[in-house]
Amino acid sequence: MTGARAAFADRLAALVEERRSQIVLGLDPDPSKLWVAPASAVVGPGEAPAIVAALVESHCRRAIAAAGSACVAVKPQLACFERLGAPGWSALAAVVRAAQEAGLLVIADGKRGDVPVTARAYAQALVGETPTPFGTIPGLGVDAFTANPLLGRDALEPFTEAARAAGAGCFVLVRTSNPGAAEIQDEPGDDPLHVRLARLVDGVGADHTGESGLSSIGAVTGATRPDLLKRLRQLMPAAVFLLPGVGAQGGSVEDLAPAFEPHPAAGLIAASRSIVDAHEQRGGDPARAAQEAAEELRAAAWQHATS
Amino acid sequence: MTGARAAFADRLAALVEERRSQIVLGLDPDPSKLWVAPASAVVGPGEAPAIVAALVESHCRRAIAAAGSACVAVKPQLACFERLGAPGWSALAAVVRAAQEAGLLVIADGKRGDVPVTARAYAQALVGETPTPFGTIPGLGVDAFTANPLLGRDALEPFTEAARAAGAGCFVLVRTSNPGAAEIQDEPGDDPLHVRLARLVDGVGADHTGESGLSSIGAVTGATRPDLLKRLRQLMPAAVFLLPGVGAQGGSVEDLAPAFEPHPAAGLIAASRSIVDAHEQRGGDPARAAQEAAEELRAAAWQHATS
Numbered sequence: 242m243t244g245a246r247a248a249f250a251d252r253l254a255a256l257v258e259e260r261r262s263q264i265v266l267g268l269d270p271d272p273s274k275l276w277v278a279p280a281s282a283v284v285g286p287g288e289a290p291a292i293v294a295a296l297v298e299s300h301c302r303r304a305i306a307a308a309g310s311a312c313v314a315v316k317p318q319l320a321c322f323e324r325l326g327a328p329g330w331s332a333l334a335a336v337v338r339a340a341q342e343a344g345l346l347v348i349a350d351g352k353r354g355d356v357p358v359t360a361r362a363y364a365q366a367l368v369g370e371t372p373t374p375f376g377t378i379p380g381l382g383v384d385a386f387t388a389n390p391l392l393g394r395d396a397l398e399p400f401t402e403a404a405r406a407a408g409a410g411c412f413v414l415v416r417t418s419n420p421g422a423a424e425i426q427d428e429p430g431d432d433p434l435h436v437r438l439a440r441l442v443d444g445v446g447a448d449h450t451g452e453s454g455l456s457s458i459g460a461v462t463g464a465t466r467p468d469l470l471k472r473l474r475q476l477m478p479a480a481v482f483l484l485p486g487v488g489a490q491g492g493s494v495e496d497l498a499p500a501f502e503p504h505p506a507a508g509l510i511a512a513s514r515s516i517v518d519a520h521e522q523r524g525g526d527p528a529r530a531a532q533e534a535a536e537e538l539r540a541a542a543w544q545h546a547t548s
Numbered sequence: 549m550t551g552a553r554a555a556f557a558d559r560l561a562a563l564v565e566e567r568r569s570q571i572v573l574g575l576d577p578d579p580s581k582l583w584v585a586p587a588s589a590v591v592g593p594g595e596a597p598a599i600v601a602a603l604v605e606s607h608c609r610r611a612i613a614a615a616g617s618a619c620v621a622v623k624p625q626l627a628c629f630e631r632l633g634a635p636g637w638s639a640l641a642a643v644v645r646a647a648q649e650a651g652l653l654v655i656a657d658g659k660r661g662d663v664p665v666t667a668r669a670y671a672q673a674l675v676g677e678t679p680t681p682f683g684t685i686p687g688l689g690v691d692a693f694t695a696n697p698l699l700g701r702d703a704l705e706p707f708t709e710a711a712r713a714a715g716a717g718c719f720v721l722v723r724t725s726n727p728g729a730a731e732i733q734d735e736p737g738d739d740p741l742h743v744r745l746a747r748l749v750d751g752v753g754a755d756h757t758g759e760s761g762l763s764s765i766g767a768v769t770g771a772t773r774p775d776l777l778k779r780l781r782q783l784m785p786a787a788v789f790l791l792p793g794v795g796a797q798g799g800s801v802e803d804l805a806p807a808f809e810p811h812p813a814a815g816l817i818a819a820s821r822s823i824v825d826a827h828e829q830r831g832g833d834p835a836r837a838a839q840e841a842a843e844e845l846r847a848a849a850w851q852h853a854t855s
Contacts, residue, residue, distance in 0.1 A: 269666070272680035281681045289682040320662060320669035324678045325685055326641065327634040334633065354696060355627060355659050356726040356792075359576070362627035371631045373579035374588045375596040378632055389661060391698045391721060395728030414698060419663040421702030425748070429739045437735065485663075 246408030247451075249385055250481065250506075253313070253346060253410070254453035257506035262313045262539045263546055265348060265483070267513025268301050268336065269318040272325075274518065275300040276527045294328035297321075301336040304517050305343050307528035308535035314346035314384070316511055337381050346384040348483070352414060353400075354389030360396050364403030385410030387461055387483070390438055394445065401445055401458055410457040410481070413442045415473065418463025418486030435469065439476035450479050455504055459483055462500070464492030464510070470499040482508045487538070488515025494541045501546035510542050553715030554758075556692055557788065557813075560620070560653060560717070561760035564813035569620045569846045570853055572655060572790070574820025575608050575643065576625040579632075581825065582607040583834045601635035604628075608643040612650050614835035615823050615842035621653035621691070623818050644688050653691040655790070659721060660707075661696030667703050671710030692717030694768055694790070697745055701752065708752055708765055717764040717788070720749045722780065725770025725793030742776065746783035757786050762811055766790055769807070771799030771817070777806040789815045794845070795822025801848045808853035817849050 246252065257263055272278070272293050277300060284292060305315060315336075322333035340347050353363040362371075367386045370377040388400045390413045397413065404411045416426050416435040426435045439460065446458030459481035462473050470482070482500040486492040487510050500508030512535075519534035520527040553559065564570055579585070579600050584607060591599060612622060622643075629640035647654050660670040669678075674693045677684040695707045697720050704720065711718045723733050723742040733742045746767065753765030766788035769780050777789070789807040793799040794817050807815030819842075826841035827834040 269669075272678060272685075279681050284682045289680055289685050292682050293678075293680045293685060318666055318669070320660070320666050320673060323637075324669050324673035324687060327637040330630075330634040330637045352662050352696075353627070353659070354661075354698075356724060357728075359625055359627050362576075362625070362631050366627060366631035371579060373596060373600045374586050375591045375599050378579075378596050378600060380631060389659075389696050389698055391661075391696055391732060392724050392726055393728030393730070393732045396724075396726055397728075417663060417699050417703075419699055419703055421664075421700030421704075423700070425698060425700045425741075425744065428744065429736065432736045434732075434741060437732065441732070 248408055249404065249410030249457040250455040251451040251453050252408070253481065254455055254504060254506040256313050256346065260313050261543050262311055263506065263509050263542045264312040264535060264539045265314045265316045265509050265511040266304065266308050266312045266516060266535065267316045267318065267511050268304060269321050269513045270297040270300050271321070272297065276303055290326045291328045294325045294332040297325065297329070298332040298335050302339050303528060304531060305340050305345070308516050308531045309343045309345055311532070311535035311539040312345060314348050314509065315340040316348045316350045319349060319351035334381055337383055348412065349381060349383040349386040352387045352389045354392050354396060356392060357395050357399050360399040361403070364400050368407040368409040369403045383409065385412060387412045387414065389414050390441060394441060397445055401449065404457060405449060410459055412459040412461050412483045413438070415439050415442060415460040416462050416466060416469055418465040418490055418492070422463065436476065439473050442480055443477045446480055453504060453506065454479060455507060456480055461485065464497060465490050467492065467496030470497065474499040474502055478503060481506065483511060484508055485511040488512050494538070494545055498545065505546045508546060510538065512538055555715055556711065556717030556764040557762040558758040558760050559715070560788065561762055561811060561813040563620050563653065567620050568850050569618055570813065570816050570849045571619040571842060571846045572621045572623045572816050572818040573611065573615050573619045573823060573842065574623045574625065574818050575611060576628050576820045577604045577607050578628070579604065583610055597633045598635045601632045601639040604632065604636070605639040605642050609646050610835060611824050611838060612647050612652065615838045616650045616652055618839070618842035618846040619652060621655050621816065622647040623655045623657045626656060626658035641688055644690055655719065656688060656690040656693040659694045659696045661699050661703060663699060664702050664706050667706040671707050675714040675716040676710045690716065692719060694719045694721065696721050697748060701748060704752055708756065711764060712756060717766055719766040719768050719790045720745070722746050722749060722767040723769050723773060723776055725772045725797055725799070729770065743783065746780050749787055750784045753787055760811060760813065761786060762814060763787055768792065771804060772797050774799065774803030777804065781806040781809055785810060788813065790818060791815055792818040795819050801845070801852055805852065812853045815853060817845065819845055
């Protein structure tokens with residue numbers, strides 16, 4: 242796990258060029274909207290978690306098989322697995338492996354953030370390993386993960402150092418895509434929080450820059466506020482922007498040019514519902530609809546990013 | 549689970565008076581510092597997670613048995629269980645049950661925060677349940693949990709509404725106890741983030757106030773910066789303050805008076821290493837040292853809170 246892999250930013254840059262894709266397939270499995278599941282079924286008490294977790298794993302594997310070839314990475318949403326208990330965590334680990342075996346990078350979306358000693362424990366769970374008297378216990382082994390910077394620089398560093406040791410990346414929340422983000426992240430007007438967070442990311446990420454010129458310390462910058470991207474790119478010239486909010490949340494690929502300025506791999510477009518639930522609009526087979534939606538998004542993003 | 553329990557703030561207020569304690573036992577189990585474990589041992593490949601998770605569960609049960617009578621709640625640190633994989637999540641669920649069976653409230657410390665649709669999934673994992681075609685899957689069923697407010701009001705509301713439905717509480721990060729918190733949370737000087745977060749907590753918590761006058765929407769306010777507590781109490785008159793940082797991080801009970809002003813249950817002192825690792829300073833049996841350390845902290849806090 243540790244030391245064997247090249248820096249995340251360089252692995253990402255190579256894979257984006259190879260696949261001509263900046264698309265990140267979001268995996269936010271909802272047990273009542275799986276591709277393969279009955280409308281209702283009766284099982285014994287206590288049996289539901291294992292059954293549902295197995296179906297969630299199957300669903301994610303199918304989504305990866307269908308849409309993965311148009312993508313560069315997958316982004317499993319940890320909340321959607323945690324709510325299934327221990328079987329959900331096992332399903333998550335299996336989905337991580339399946340995506341990596343399909344040649345995709347895995348960005349674990351957990352948005353963890355805690356005091357330094359606890360941040361180290363989260364990093365062990367994500368990209369490191371935990372020493373015990375019975376040998377080390379490996380973490381999920383993902384390629385990158387999201388992190389919440391509210392607790393400040395000393396609380397981010399255990400994440401960024403663990404990422405470096407594992408050849409992994411860390412995407413730090415800077416400006417999220419939800420409507421309520423404005424009240425906290427865009428205030429006060431003369432020195433908004435998202436600007437201060439961008440400076441923090443740029444500072445922490447400076448010595449994580451790879452041969453591609455990109456840093457393995459990236460930023461989550463919602464595609465729903467493209468007007469902010471130019472300033473954020475100035476503040477974080479080397480960061481890879483992970484851009485959620487295209488599609489279902491209203492963001493559009495055409496508006497994201499500043500993200501891609503430094504490099505085709507400097508912007509990653511995260512899409513989940515608009516791919517996995519594409520059959521709801523398009524009709525027909527979910528896998529085929531997902532494949533088509535992902536390929537259309539890939540082609541549009543690649544054109545805008547390289548034009 | 550839902551609707552059966554009284555509001556968290558009122559359950560807490562009654563239990564604090566009954567137990568004459570504001571102490572929250574932090575459970576941050578480190579596999580290399582368990583009360584019951586060999587210095588090293590050889591096991592087969594892949595066996596470590598289940599073995600270590602079982603020992604972690606045993607360790608937490610013993611800590612609860614030893615120190616629980618001096619406490620009002622336990623606070624398991626989710627990172628420490630997640631790093632053990634699926635067996636760790638099972639151990640967490642078992643520790644939650646064990647603490648509740650011992651008459652203690654459980655505050656799950658995960659500091660989750662995400663866009664609204666994902667916050668709902670985290671809330672299902674913590675205090676709710678997840679509907680599936682195979683019946684509902686219950687979450688951990690904890691009494692309260694910590695949450696990260698960086699994403700704003702719309703991202704907090706799924707947490708607070710799920711808490712209300714379950715008779716649970718939500719402690720929102722306002723000013724954390726780590727040194728690096730200052731750079732983000734105390735700036736800019738004229739309108740610092742921790743003040744804006746305090747206003748948010750007070751606003752969201754207003755209609756969660758119980759018969760005790762306390763709100764079930766509380767605040768995490770580090771004991772390492774007691775000089776801020778007076779202002780924070782003015783801004784959040786009804787919030788229960790969860791105060792980490794006493795002991796190992798340098799905070800002291802004597803400085804926390806503003807937390808307790810509205811009510812003896814308006815401040816909760818979270819201590820983990822200073823109780824669970826007390827034998828390192830005191831010598832002797834870990835359980836006995838933990839019991840003594842917890843009882844001393846309980847008596848000191850009760851005296852200061854009610855004087």
